[in-house]
Amino acid sequence: KTHRPREEVGTMFGWHKKKLTGTRAGPPAAAGGGDDESIGRDIKEGYRLHLARDYARAEAIYRSVLERRPGHADVLYLLSTMKHRQGNTALAIELGEQAARAAPGTGAMHAHLAELYRVANRLPEAEAGYRTAVGLEAVNAEWWNDLGVVLQNLARDQEALSCYER
Numbered sequence: 001k002t003h004r005p006r007e008e009v010g011t012m013f014g015w016h017k018k019k020l021t022g023t024r025a026g027p028p029a030a031a032g033g034g035d036d037e038s039i040g041r042d043i044k045e046g047y048r049l050h051l052a053r054d055y056a057r058a059e060a061i062y063r064s065v066l067e068r069r070p071g072h073a074d075v076l077y078l079l080s081t082m083k084h085r086q087g088n089t090a091l092a093i094e095l096g097e098q099a100a101r102a103a104p105g106t107g108a109m110h111a112h113l114a115e116l117y118r119v120a121n122r123l124p125e126a127e128a129g130y131r132t133a134v135g136l137e138a139v140n141a142e143w144w145n146d147l148g149v150v151l152q153n154l155a156r157d158q159e160a161l162s163c164y165e166r
Helices: 005-013 036-051 055-068 073-085 089-102 107-119 123-136 141-153 157-164
Strands: none
Touching: 036 055, 036 073, 055 073, 073 089, 073 107, 089 107, 107 123, 107 141, 123 141, 141 157
């Protein structure tokens, strides 16, 4: 399964329609460039560069946002997807874990991290991540299916079938 940041981010955060989720941690940014509007503009520009595969410039912008808003879940997620796309699964997982901790009530963060664990063949962790995701958003058929794939890979076919039938 390959992540497609455009679709994931577009549906998860809806940047084209509304403001960011606001799932960030850390203290308010210092005066001068840390307001929500400038943060939002920077994230959108970083995301535009990310989609254009200008990863170095996108990462510089994302890191700049994290300096102003440490623990910003959306930016940690975007960095994670970018590192995954670049083939750095270990760093993608580290960033994904930070994003999930920063936004523990957001199923998409847990599902993303679970997929990274699956790719790294860390199947028990992938199972736990997908279970968290579907626990938060039980109507998400894709995550139930992904949990089923993980369970099937763990040779737990009956449990997998139950997931597929949801």
